Amino acid sequence: MAAVTDQVKRLFTLSLGDLNPFRREENYVSVDIGSSSIKVIEARTGVHGIEVLNFGSVPTPTSAIHSNMVTEPDMVGEALRGLLEHKGIRARKAITAVPGPAVMIKRVSLPNQSPQETEQAVLLEARNFIPEELDNVNLDFQVTSTAMGNDDVEVLMAAAKKDIVSSYADTLRVAGLTPVVIDVDYFALDNMYELNYDPLENQVAALVNIGSRYSSINILKEGRSTFTGDVPVGGRDITEALVRDLGIPADEAERIKLGVAAGDFDEEQISMALLPAVDALIEEVHYALSFFWTAATDERIDVLYLSGGGAMTPELANRLAERAEAPVEVTDPFGRIFIDEEVDAAALRRRASEFAIAMGLAVRRPVDK
Ligand SMILES: Nc1ncnc2c1ncn2[C@@H]1O[C@H](COP(=O)(O)OP(=O)(O)OP(=O)(O)O)[C@@H](O)[C@H]1O
Ligand SMILES: [Mg+2]
Incomplete structure (x- = not known):
């Protein structure tokens, strides 16, 4: 892409870039900073593609993230x-994402013209x-389509407040990392999907990522x-419902939700607290989907x-x-991904859905290598 004017700083590099499967490269670390946990994946492009x-x-230190900001x-x-x-993990080049709710995204169609x-x-x-x-x-854009039926192209624009x-980026630097790409979690999910799934002709798929707070x-x-x-809404709301309805502390509610402890409660008591919260979450998701249907x-x-992480919520x-x-x-964000033999693959697969965004980030590379 052409150099940007002084007014905008290129921040998001939205394209997948070209992956040369035969070239071994240095390792990168992708970092998904959520309000409940920080997830990292170290990866490189090797003979098996992304490895x-x-x-x-x-766990993310409590109250360290507010209004989509660290x-x-x-x-x-x-x-x-x-x-x-x-x-x-010794890789120092890092890829991270800002949360989707912090990003203004717009798709526009523009005449096909010079960069x-x-x-x-x-x-x-x-x-x-x-x-x-x-x-x-910080503003970035990418031409995403030329198939509009006329001479227009579709352009995806993304902007987030600099602070x-x-x-x-500062968080990564404190950890001794060098941020090389800052993406948006939505786009990382796209990339994760593209790596692992083949969309059918005319298929409409909804990627729904259930985090902790959104x-x-x-x-x-x-x-x-x-x-x-x-x-x-997210997994935190389910835990909070258990706290409220069962009158127990948050850590106990979390264990009950994860199914690792039942405390003093039987299955029915747990379901009676859990299901209304699950249904409330589903209603919110359904409401957002209805904008698409409309x-x-x-x-x-x-x-x-x-x-x-919330994808594993019982009954959801x-x-x-x-x-x-x-x-x-x-x-399954790792369905088609090569996992090095040093990695405890079973442990990763048990928690695979939690690492979906980190996996999507792992394919991103700076445009100017
Ligand atoms: N096995 C499980 N069953 C039910 N819920 C789970 C399970 N594993 C994780 N969770 C829930 O998933 C949530 C964390 O998900 P995730 O790691 O995607 O959130 P986050 O990225 O930290 O938060 P956010 O992106 O919303 O700021 C927590 O509420 C946690 O209780
Ligand atoms: Mg998250």
């Missing part, structure tokens, strides 16, 4: 540094859709992203892929399938 060399996670980069960075040390003209047109559009001074945001983006929705038509949205009246969603997948009247699968 996972190491992975791990550590408010305590020192604390989070130190926790990350500890995790890297503990796992023996410089496209950039000017993007700036003009950006002034209209971004409710901020352009000086205060939010720098809070993530869940994101990404609708793909034949593998191309057409709609992104998020809802402010915008595209003749479309239906053929399949939903769940990811994120089958109840969501009933509500959305479509099959729901828990995503």
Whole structure:
């Protein structure tokens, strides 16, 4: 892409880049900083394509993330540094993502013109859709399609406030890493999907990532992203419902939710507290999906892929399938990925859905290598 004007700093490099499967490269570490945990994957491009060399996670220090921003980069960075040390991860080039809710995303169709003209047109559009001074945001764009039936091309624009983006970059630096790409979690999920699944002709798939404090929705038509949205609910709300209804502390509620302890409760008491919270989460997701149904009246969603730690919530997948009247699968982000023999692959597979975003980030490379 052409150099950007001084007014915008290229931040997100949205393309997958070209992966040369025969070239061994240095290792990169991808870092998914969530409000409940920090997840990392060390990977490189080798003879098997992307190869996972190491992975791990550590709880995020409490109250270190607010309003989609790392408010305590020192604390989070130190926790990350500890995790890297503990796992023996020595890669220093890092890829991370800002949370989707922090990002303004817009798709516009523009005349097919020179890169410089496209950039000017993007700036003009950006002034209209971004409710901020352009000086205060990081903006990037990518031409995503030429198949509009006329001479127009589709351009995907993404913008995030600079202080939010720098809070993530600073966190990596505290941990001794060099941020080389800052992506958006939605796009990382796209890339994870593209690596592992072959979309069928005309298929509409919804990627639904259930995190701790928010869940994101990404609708793909034949593998191309057409709609992104998020809802402010996730696994934390389920734990909080257990705390409230069973009158127990959060750590006990968390263990009960994960099925590792039952405390003093029988199955029925647990279900009675759990299911309404699961259904409330499903309603929120369904509501967000309904925006897609409204915008595209003749479309239906053929399949939903769940990811994120919350994807494993008991009863979530089958109840969501009933509500959305479509099959729901828990995503396997490592289905087609080579996992190095040094890695405890069984442990990774048990928690695979939690690492979906980190895996999607692991394929990103800086454009200017
Ligand atoms: N096996 C499981 N069953 C049910 N819930 C689970 C399971 N494993 C993890 N979770 C829940 O998943 C949530 C964490 O998911 P994830 O790691 O995707 O969130 P996060 O990235 O830290 O948060 P966010 O992105 O929302 O800031 C927690 O609420 C946790 O309780
Ligand atoms: Mg997350």
